Structure formats: structure tokens, C-alpha cells
Amino acid sequence: MTERSTRPADFDAYWAAVDDELARYPAAPTLEALALPSDEYSTVYAAKITSIGPYRIFGYLSIPKAEGKHPGLLIAPGYGSVNHLPHLDDRQRYVTLVLMHRGQRLADQPFAAAYPGLLTLGIDDPAAYVYRGIVADCLRGAEFLLSRPEVDTSRVGISGGDLALITAARRPGFSAVQASGLLFHRLMAVRERTDAYPVEEVNDYLRAHPDKVGAVARTLSYFEPANHVSTLNATTLFNGGGAGVKSLMDAIPGTAEQYELTHEGGTDHDWADAWMAKQLGSIPKPHLWEVA
């Protein structure tokens, strides 16, 4: 049995409804230049845009000061309350958007996410599950970045976990995807082999609600990347993931690669950085240094 077999019959209708809902709300972006992180190379803006709900979400948008259009990079939100400002190395090369989805700091009014807790919020009902809105936030972020006049739309990448894969699959326009740390891929199987958070949140929930196993599995199937990637045409790199992502790679119609982690953070960072730079026609910015 493959992950594809869990694809709900109304999967396409579910996500079409999200797109319809997004279309009803203009992004209404505002940009406010931030003096502290802006420097001689780039200007960093506090960006606010509207997603479904309606809900106002936040992003750090960094635009290089060099003239002309630049490659774009969307850094999808991770699992946690904080996403860092874009790194200076990225800010010099790319129009970079670091997105805070609903509930994360800077997008936590009126809804503040709980950690642990976010992963299972509304998880027994696909229509109420918090990640329906979170994916919408990422889709809106992608639309926003791709609409920026400073962006060379032929060279736009996205990095992150499941949210990067789902966003790129649902919003054509990305030429490169770099995925790592997948959370939703085969989550119902993975949960049986670990007690590490955040996966343990699902175990906690199902210990308290053992009758909800079927409902939870059904909800998660809408967020299973394997059910999304058949429309992913961007060149995709999986950083790590071992054999667990092989079926995902096979399901991607575009080019899919895998990098085997060395677990040397510097080595792995530099490889990933160079890969994205190559995809976007930019230059690598290695962090490793040699001892003189």
C-alpha cells in the first residue's frame, strides 16, 4: 500500500475551496522598512498580508539594494513560534521572504499557537484543522513573493519542510524546492516509532481520544506531501530523509534529487546553499572556512 492510496476522494475539492477562499481576500500588503536589520546590501521590510479567515500574517521581506531583478527565495515557516530574519548571505543574493504563519510570533494576534499543541489543533476535522489555514498562509506568501516587481520570476526557490513541498506543488512558479525535516509524510506510521515532539503531539492526542484514530488519519491525508507532489514540476532536493522519501521522489514529475547528510553541519549547510544558488543562477556563500 502506498501513501497515494490514502488520498481522499474530495482531496481536489478540499484544496480548491482553499484557493477559492484565498481569492476572495485581497492580500492588501503593507511594507514597513526596518532600520535595525537593513544594511548597505539590502532593505528588510515588515510585511503584512491577508490570508484566509481572514487573518493577517507576517513576513520579513528582504530586497537587495543592487539594481535589477533578483532571484526570489521563500523560506517556509518551521514548527515553532519563531522564524529567524533572513540571513545576510541570502539577503545579498535573493529577494527573500521569511513567512510567519498564523499563530507564530509576529502573526500571533489574535491567535497564538501553543507548542506543544499546534499540530493537533482541530485535527479530527479537515475543515477545522489549523493547518488548512497555515497552508493557505504559505500559498498567500508565495503569491506575494511572486508578485514582487523586484523578483526575477524565472528564478524563484522555496525551502522548508512539508509546507515548502505543498506550496510549490500548489503554486507553479517555483523553479527549485529544497525540502528537509518532513513532518506530515507518513506521520501516522512514524508516530508509532517515536515519542519525540512534535510527532508525540499526535500520540498524546490519540491516547486521550483513541476513538479518533480514523478521523485523524483522514485529516492528515489532506496534508500528506505524497498526495500533493504529483503537480510539483520544480527541481526538488531532499536534504536527508533516507529511504523514507524515496516514494515521494518517485511521485514527483519534475527532477528530484536526494542529498545524503554527513551530519557535519557546516558541510551539509554549504552543500545545500550551493545547490540552491546553482538552481537560482546565483553564487554560493559557504560557511566553512579553512584554518590558516
Next chain:
Amino acid sequence: MTQTTTRTRGRADQFGTSVVRPPDFDEFWAAIMAEANAIPLNPSMEHVPMRSTDEVDVYEIGYDSLDGLRIAGWYCRPKERYLAPPYPALLIVPGYVSEPTLPKSWAKMGYAAVGVAPRGKLRSNRHFNPGYPGLLVNNIVDRHTYSYRGFYVDACRAVDFVLTRPEVDPKRVGVHGSSQGGALTITTSALRRDAITCGAAGAPYLCGFMDATSLTNSWPYQEMNDYLRLYPDREAQMRETVAYFDGVNFAPLITAPMMVYIGLNDDVCPPETGYALKNAMTCPLEFYAQPRSAHDAGRHWVMPKVEAFLAKHLKPAATSRHAEPTVG
């Protein structure tokens, strides 16, 4: 004063730190700890059945700290039918942006474990919330109101919390974390040297603050570079303040056995600052420096050593399991 990292630089262990210990460093912290000690702890524990298991009970905890702040945390302890008390206590102290862990996996190993949430972390941020970026430079021109004054104390108060627990053996109290958690491991082991049995610090942050700003352009130290770009005239005040909060200056106070591990290509907490910490420590020390590792500090290889180090000194009842890795 923003500088980019260069492709070559000198040996990290040959770096000469600029950290200077203020003559009144000990008096400064003695006064703060005396102020803190006068505040009743008012500990609270609320059982969280949903996150408890057959082996571990989970509690949401709270206690009072400096400035009238209520500090939150998670407390995970083995169930008595799983492991009999007394238990060694283990503080798991958080990284800069990560939320406090819920240390169930450590409790399964036999520790009465606290996931500490100092001020500004979720559930401890109602009255103090400088944000990220923000925490590192919050009032950085004034040591008496600098954010880490209360932050360090909040972590120390978690020691006080575990010492109120009847199931905890007060002679076995450890502390462990990476990045900012590494910094808090150092500061807590120094400020509560009367109670700490051992500590394991990964990629220690908040060591050699000013040196770090010239060695990296990665967050969080980049907050200081940003601040100085906007307010260059405040550099002397900044330097004066952070000297009172520098792990290098806390290091000589530590008496318990410690373990420190760093990445020799850490672009977040430069290895030069890790060596400055090592060189200032006079306690028994296990030190690991992993080539080509960055802020992971060789976590992939070193975590078994961390678990063994903590187990050697704290003697938990069950050591066959592996804990979740601590991250910055």
C-alpha cells in the same frame, strides 16, 4: 562593524579573547541572587493527563522570579510504578528561538526533568516579551536592566523548583542544553554551584559576546551588529554591560564536572568563543571539538557521550533509552 566570515582564519584555540572580567562581577551577581533568594518561589504544578504516559507524568509548572514575573516550565517525572524514587533532577534549558522542550524522553530515562521557559518564552512572556530578534539587545546598554539579568535568574529558579520536590535526590541535579541552553548550563552551574552536580553544554552561546560580533554575521549575534550599526556610539556601554553576562566570566565559578562540545565551523557561536570558555574553566571538563560541524556541534556523534556523561554523574535508574537531542 558588520563583518562577513572569511574562508580562512586562525586556529580557534589560539584566539585571544577580549573578554575582561569586571572587578565587581561577583558582587554584582551576589546582589542579584540575594534579591532573587528573598522572593518566595510559590511553586505550582498542574498535572497534564493528555501528555502523560504509562511511564511518565507530565506537569505544567510555574514559579515566581525577579521583577514579579511568573515563569513557566514543563516537569516530567517517572511514574513510581515505572521507576521508584528518588530521581536525579535534570534541567533542560532552551535555545534562543526554540520553545522549551517537554522532556518526557529524559524522564523515561529516570530523570525528574524540567523544561525551563525563562522570561520571554511562550507562557512566560505575558509581562516581558522583547521578541526575536530583540532579546539579545534588550536594554543592552544597562547591566541593571539587561534582559539576561532576569533570564539567567529564571533558569536558576528552576533549580530551586526541583529542590522542592520530595521525589528528587537533592544531591543529584544536572543541567543540559545547547546554544543558549549551553549558555544557561554555564551560568546556572556557576550561580547555583551549591546545588549543581554536573552540566553538559553544547555550542555555548553568550560567551565572548563582543568577539562573536566580529566573527559572525549569523543570528542571534547579528542583532548586536545591527544594533551597533544604528547606534555606534553605544558600543562602550554595550561592552560594559555584556561583560557582566559573559559565560567566560561565569566559568571560573563552576565547581561541578562539566562537558562542553562545540563545532569547529560554527557560524552562529564561533568556536573561538567556545575555546575562550574552555580556557576559563577550572572545573573537571570533558571537551569535544568537532571538525566541519557548525551549530550542531557534532550532535549526531556527541549525544551518546552527553547521555553517558549525565548518567555517570546523576545515576538515573534507566539508561537504555535515548533522549531527544537538544537543539539551539
